[in-house]
Amino acid sequence: MINLLRASICLLATTTNGQLLGIPTAPFSLGDGRLALHDLTTLVVDSQYADIVDERGETLIPPTLLEFANTFAGDLQTLDVNITTKQGQNASHGSIFLTLGNASDYYDIAGRESSEGYTLSVSSSGVTITGASPLGVWWGTRTVLQQAILNNGSIPHGIASDTPGWVTRGMMLDAGRHYYPPDFLIEMCAYMSFFKQNTFHVHLSDNLYNNKDYTRERSLELYARFRLWSDAEELAGLNKFRNESYTKEQFEQIQSSCAARGVTILPEIEAPGHALVFVQWKPDLGLTDDLSLLNISNPDTIPTMKTVWSEFLPWFHTKTVSIGADEYTAEVNDYNIFVNAMADHIHTTSNKSTRIWGTFPPVYNDSHYINIYKNVSVQHWEFFEDNPLYDYIRNNYSVLNSDDTYYTVAKWSGSYPQKVNVSTTFIGNPSTPGGGPWYPYIFDTKNASNNPEPDEPLVLGSIVPLWNDYGANATVYSEAYYTWREGIPALADKQWGGNLTQTEFGGLLEALHPYIPGQDLERTIPSKASTILSYSFAAAYKTSTEEIEDASGNNYHGSTDCAKNEEGSLIIDSCSLKTPLSSKGRNYTLTLSFSISTLEDSTNATLITGGDSSLMLTPNITFFAGGEYFRLNSSIPIQQKLDLNIIGRGNRTFAKVDDGEEEEFSTKMGINGKWFGWGSMPFEAPLKEVGGEYAGWTGEVYGLRLLSVA
Numbered sequence: 001m002i003n004l005l006r007a008s009i010c011l012l013a014t015t016t017n018g019q020l021l022g023i024p025t026a027p028f029s030l031g032d033g034r035l036a037l038h039d040l041t042t043l044v045v046d047s048q049y050a051d052i053v054d055e056r057g058e059t060l061i062p063p064t065l066l067e068f069a070n071t072f073a074g075d076l077q078t079l080d081v082n083i084t085t086k087q088g089q090n091a092s093h094g095s096i097f098l099t100l101g102n103a104s105d106y107y108d109i110a111g112r113e114s115s116e117g118y119t120l121s122v123s124s125s126g127v128t129i130t131g132a133s134p135l136g137v138w139w140g141t142r143t144v145l146q147q148a149i150l151n152n153g154s155i156p157h158g159i160a161s162d163t164p165g166w167v168t169r170g171m172m173l174d175a176g177r178h179y180y181p182p183d184f185l186i187e188m189c190a191y192m193s194f195f196k197q198n199t200f201h202v203h204l205s206d207n208l209y210n211n212k213d214y215t216r217e218r219s220l221e222l223y224a225r226f227r228l229w230s231d232a233e234e235l236a237g238l239n240k241f242r243n244e245s246y247t248k249e250q251f252e253q254i255q256s257s258c259a260a261r262g263v264t265i266l267p268e269i270e271a272p273g274h275a276l277v278f279v280q281w282k283p284d285l286g287l288t289d290d291l292s293l294l295n296i297s298n299p300d301t302i303p304t305m306k307t308v309w310s311e312f313l314p315w316f317h318t319k320t321v322s323i324g325a326d327e328y329t330a331e332v333n334d335y336n337i338f339v340n341a342m343a344d345h346i347h348t349t350s351n352k353s354t355r356i357w358g359t360f361p362p363v364y365n366d367s368h369y370i371n372i373y374k375n376v377s378v379q380h381w382e383f384f385e386d387n388p389l390y391d392y393i394r395n396n397y398s399v400l401n402s403d404d405t406y407y408t409v410a411k412w413s414g415s416y417p418q419k420v421n422v423s424t425t426f427i428g429n430p431s432t433p434g435g436g437p438w439y440p441y442i443f444d445t446k447n448a449s450n451n452p453e454p455d456e457p458l459v460l461g462s463i464v465p466l467w468n469d470y471g472a473n474a475t476v477y478s479e480a481y482y483t484w485r486e487g488i489p490a491l492a493d494k495q496w497g498g499n500l501t502q503t504e505f506g507g508l509l510e511a512l513h514p515y516i517p518g519q520d521l522e523r524t525i526p527s528k529a530s531t532i533l534s535y536s537f538a539a540a541y542k543t544s545t546e547e548i549e550d551a552s553g554n555n556y557h558g559s560t561d562c563a564k565n566e567e568g569s570l571i572i573d574s575c576s577l578k579t580p581l582s583s584k585g586r587n588y589t590l591t592l593s594f595s596i597s598t599l600e601d602s603t604n605a606t607l608i609t610g611g612d613s614s615l616m617l618t619p620n621i622t623f624f625a626g627g628e629y630f631r632l633n634s635s636i637p638i639q640q641k642l643d644l645n646i647i648g649r650g651n652r653t654f655a656k657v658d659d660g661e662e663e664e665f666s667t668k669m670g671i672n673g674k675w676f677g678w679g680s681m682p683f684e685a686p687l688k689e690v691g692g693e694y695a696g697w698t699g700e701v702y703g704l705r706l707l708s709v710a
C-alpha cells in the first residue's frame with residue numbers, strides 16, 4: 001500500500017449525493033464501512049463466462065472476460081496489490097468476483113440496452129463486479145482502481161449500478177499531418193481507458209493547407225501523408241515514408257493493445273478533400289484549381305479510392321470506418337455520389353458502416369440532389385457546415401458530436417486553443433441558468449434550440465479532435481498528450497453521463513494521475529529527492545569495474561565500455577556510457593560535464609540519445625526529436641572542459657553552457673504558406689547513452705547529472 005499513501009488526503013471525500021466521486025462519477029448507494037484492497041487475496045473469474053466475448057460493441061476484437069481480468073490483475077500489481085487470478089463458480093471470502101449479468105438491466109440515456117453497464121458491489125466479504133458484457137466488467141474495474149487510489153487503498157461498502165449514457169466516447173488525433181509512433185497511441189489508449197472512454201479515432205491521411213498561390217509543382221511537393229504501409233503492388237508509390245507509417249503488424253498491435261483496455265481504434269482515410277496525398281500519387285485525380293481535392297468526374301477517382309479501401313478494410317477491426325469527406329468545396333452532387341459509392345463499397349466488401357464529417361447537408365426540395373444514404377453517420381463539427389439537429393437528426397441520420405467547442409490545434413492557431421476548453425464541460429449547457437454540465441447531446445453551447453432532447457437516440461456520443469494544421473515540425477509527440485491531459489478526463493466524465501463539478505475535478509485528477517496504469521506519458525522517474533541521477537568521474541572515482549555508481553541514492557547505476565584516464569574521467573572514443581533510464585519529461589535539468597577532443601562529424605554528432613530525443617552537435621547545439629531537427633544559434637567550444645545544461649521547464653527547453661545565458665529551443669512553423677510562426681519546444685531529456693559507436697565525436701566525460709527541477 002505504500003504507493004497509495006500520497007493520495008490519502010482524499011479520504012472520506014469520495015462519495016456525495018448518492019454518487020462515487022471518480023472520473024467519471026458513478027451512481028452509488030453507500031453502505032457502512034470500507035474494504036481494504038490489501039485484504040483481498042483472489043480475483044475469481046466466473047468460469048461459465050471466462051471465455052465469453054461480446055459482439056455488441058464497436059470493436060471486432062473484443063477481449064474475453066478472462067483477458068480483461070488478467071489486464072486488471074496487472075493493474076492491481078502496479079498498485080502493489082498482489083492477487084491470484086483463478087476461475088471459479090462463485091465469490092469467496094476476500095475475493096474480487098467478476099461475472100456477467102443480464103444486459104436488460106442496463107440502459108443508456110436513450111433507454112436502450114447497453115452492453116457497457118456494470119454493477120459493483122462491495123461488502124466486508126469482498127467485491128463483485130457484474131457486467132452486461134466483459135467490457136462492462138472492465139469499466140467496473142476502473143471504478144475499483146480509482147476508488148482505491150482515492151481512499152488510501154480501500155473502497156467504501158455499497159452498490160454502484162452504472163451505465164454510460166452514450167455509446168461513442170473519445171478523442172480524435174490527426175496522425176496525418178504529424179506522425180505518432182505506435183507506443184504513443186497505445187499509451188494514449190491506456191490514459192483514455194482509465195476514464196472509461198472507448199473510442200480513439202485516428203485520422204490517417206492529410207496534407208498541409210494547399211495555398212491557392214502555390215504552383216502546381218509546389219503543391220505536388222507539399223507535406224502530404226498516408227500513414228499505412230502496404231507492399232501491395234496496386235498501391236506502390238502511394239506512401240513514400242515507411243519510417244513514419246504503420247505496417248499491418250504495427251497497426252494490429254495498436255488495435256489489439258487498445259482493445260485490451262476497452263478502446264476501439266476507429267480509422268479514417270480522408271477523401272475527396274484533404275486528399276493531396278492521393279493526387280501526389282496520381283496527379284490526374286486532382287482538380288486542376290485545387291490539387292488537394294479529388295476530381296470525382298475523373299473516371300479513375302472512385303475506382304482508385306475503392307482499391308485503397310479494399311486493401312485496408314481487412315486491417316480494421318471495427319464495425320465503422322471514416323472516409324473523412326470533410327471540407328470538400330467543389331460540386332456537391334459529385335461529393336454525394338462519391339460518399340455513397342464508398343459507403344456501398346465498404347459495406348459490400350466488409351459489412352462495415354461508413355462515417356463522414358458533416359459537410360453538405362441533405363436537400364429534399366430539389367430533385368437535382370442525390371442525398372447521402374441515411375445509414376452513413378455524420379460527425380458534426382461546425383454550424384457553418386450543418387445544423388446537426390435540423391439537417392441530420394430530423395432527417396433520421398445518426399450524428400456524432402465533434403463540435404469545435406472542444407477543438408484544439410497543436411502549438412498555434414488563429415482560431416482554436418492549444419488545450420481543451422475544460423471549463424465548458426462543466427458549464428456548457430445553454431438551457432440551465434448559469435450553465436449546467438455539458439453532455440454529448442449539446443451541439444450548441446449558446447443556443448438551446450439547436451440541441452435535441454437529452455435522450456435523443458440518434459446522438460451517438462462525442463469525439464473531440466486535435467489537429468496538426470502546422471505539420472510535423474510544430475510539436476513533439478508528447479505535446480498531443482499535454483493538449484489533452486485535463487481534457488480527456490473532463491470530457492470523459494460528461495461523455496459517460498457523469499456529474500463532476502469543476503471544483504471536484506482538479507483535485508480528483510491530480511490524486512489519480514500518478515497511478516494511471518499502462519502508460520507513462522509524462523516520462524516520470526521515481527526519485528528519493530530532487531537529484532535523480534548523479535555520476536561523477538572525478539579523482540575519487542577509482543573503481544575498475546564497468547559499473548558506474550549513481551550517487552543520488554536511487555541506484556540508477558550505469559555501465560560503460562569506455563576506458564578511463566588517470567583522473568577517472570571516461571574517454572569517449574567509439575564507446576559509450578549507458579544509464580538504466582530512457583527519458584525524462586517536464587521538469588528537469590540535465591547536465592553533461594565533458595570536453596570534446598575532436599568533432600569528427602561536425603554536422604551529425606550525437607552527445608546523448610534517449611527514448612524520445614537525442615542531443616546533438618550539428619555543429620549547433622541541436623535536439624533531434626519526432627523525426628525533426630531543432631537547432632540553436634550556438635555551438636560549444638572544443639577542447640575545453642564545460643557543463644552543458646539542458647533545462648526542461650514546462651513547455652519550453654533551454655540550453656546553458658556553464659554559467660552562461662540560457663538559450664531557448666524553438667521551432668519555425670510554416671503557417672499556410674503565408675508566413676512563419678515561432679513556437680517553444682518541450683523536449684524530453686535523453687538519458688539512455690552518452691557517446692556510442694558512431695557518435696561522431698571523441699572526448700572525455702567528467703560527470704552526468706539529472707535533477708527533477710528546472
Ligand SMILES: *[C@@H]1O[C@H](CO)[C@@H](O)[C@H](O)[C@H]1NC(C)=O
Nearest residue numbers: 041077080081082083084085
Ligand atoms: C504474489 O503472490 C504470489 C502467491 O502468494 C507469490 O508467489 C508472489 O511472489 C507474489 N508477488 C509479489 C510481487 O509479491
Ligand SMILES: *[C@@H]1O[C@H](CO)[C@@H](O)[C@H](O)[C@H]1NC(C)=O
Nearest residue numbers: 047087088089090091092093
Ligand atoms: C461455490 O462453488 C462451489 C464449486 O466451485 C460449490 O461447491 C459451492 O457450493 C458454491 N458455493 C456457493 C455459496 O454457492
Ligand SMILES: *[C@@H]1O[C@H](CO)[C@@H](O)[C@H](O)[C@H]1NC(C)=O
Nearest residue numbers: 100101102103104105106113
Ligand atoms: C434477462 O432478463 C430478461 C428480462 O427480464 C429475461 O427475459 C432473460 O431471460 C434474462 N436473461 C438472462 C440470461 O438471464
Ligand SMILES: *[C@@H]1O[C@H](CO)[C@@H](O)[C@H](O)[C@H]1NC(C)=O
Nearest residue numbers: 001005008011036038152153
Ligand atoms: C493508509 O493505509 C495504511 C495501510 O493500509 C495505514 O497504515 C495508514 O494509516 C492509512 N492512512 C490513512 C490516512 O488512513
Ligand SMILES: *[C@@H]1O[C@H](CO)[C@@H](O)[C@H](O)[C@H]1NC(C)=O
Nearest residue numbers: 286287288289295297298299
Ligand atoms: C475533372 O475530370 C474531368 C474528366 O476527366 C475533366 O473533363 C475535367 O476537366 C476535370 N476538371 C478539373 C477541374 O480538373
Ligand SMILES: *[C@@H]1O[C@H](CO)[C@@H](O)[C@H](O)[C@H]1NC(C)=O
Nearest residue numbers: 410411412418419650651652
Ligand atoms: C506553454 O505554457 C504556458 C504556461 O503554462 C501557456 O501559457 C502556453 O499557452 C503554453 N503554450 C502552448 C503552446 O501550449
Ligand SMILES: *[C@@H]1O[C@H](CO)[C@@H](O)[C@H](O)[C@H]1NC(C)=O
Nearest residue numbers: 019025026027496497498499
Ligand atoms: C448523474 O446525476 C444524475 C442525477 O442525479 C443521476 O441520475 C446519474 O445516475 C448520475 N450519473 C453518474 C454517472 O453519476
Ligand SMILES: *[C@@H]1O[C@H](CO)[C@@H](O)[C@H](O)[C@H]1NC(C)=O
Nearest residue numbers: 179241242243244626627628
Ligand atoms: C524518417 O526518415 C526520414 C528520411 O531519412 C528522416 O528525415 C526522418 O527524420 C525519419 N523519421 C523519424 C520519425 O525518425
Ligand SMILES: *[C@@H]1O[C@H](CO)[C@@H](O)[C@H](O)[C@H]1NC(C)=O
Nearest residue numbers: 619620621631632633634635
Ligand atoms: C548555427 O548557428 C549559427 C551562429 O552560430 C547561425 O548563424 C546559423 O544560422 C545556425 N544554423 C542553423 C541551421 O540554425
Ligand SMILES: *[C@@H]1O[C@H](CO)[C@@H](O)[C@H](O)[C@H]1NC(C)=O
Nearest residue numbers: 586587588648649650651710
Ligand atoms: C515546471 O516548471 C514550470 C515553470 O516553472 C511550472 O509552472 C510547472 O508547474 C512545473 N511542472 C512540474 C511538473 O513541476
Ligand SMILES: *[C@@H]1O[C@H](CO)[C@@H](O)[C@H](O)[C@H]1NC(C)=O
Nearest residue numbers: 208470471473667668669670
Ligand atoms: C517546418 O515546416 C514548415 C512546413 O510546414 C516549413 O515551412 C519550415 O521551414 C520548417 N521549419 C524548419 C525550421 O525547417
Ligand SMILES: *[C@@H]1O[C@H](CO)[C@@H](O)[C@H](O)[C@H]1NC(C)=O
Nearest residue numbers: 601603604605606694695696
Ligand atoms: C547521423 O549519424 C547516425 C549515426 O551514425 C546515422 O545513423 C545517420 O544516418 C546520420 N545522419 C545523417 C543525416 O548523416
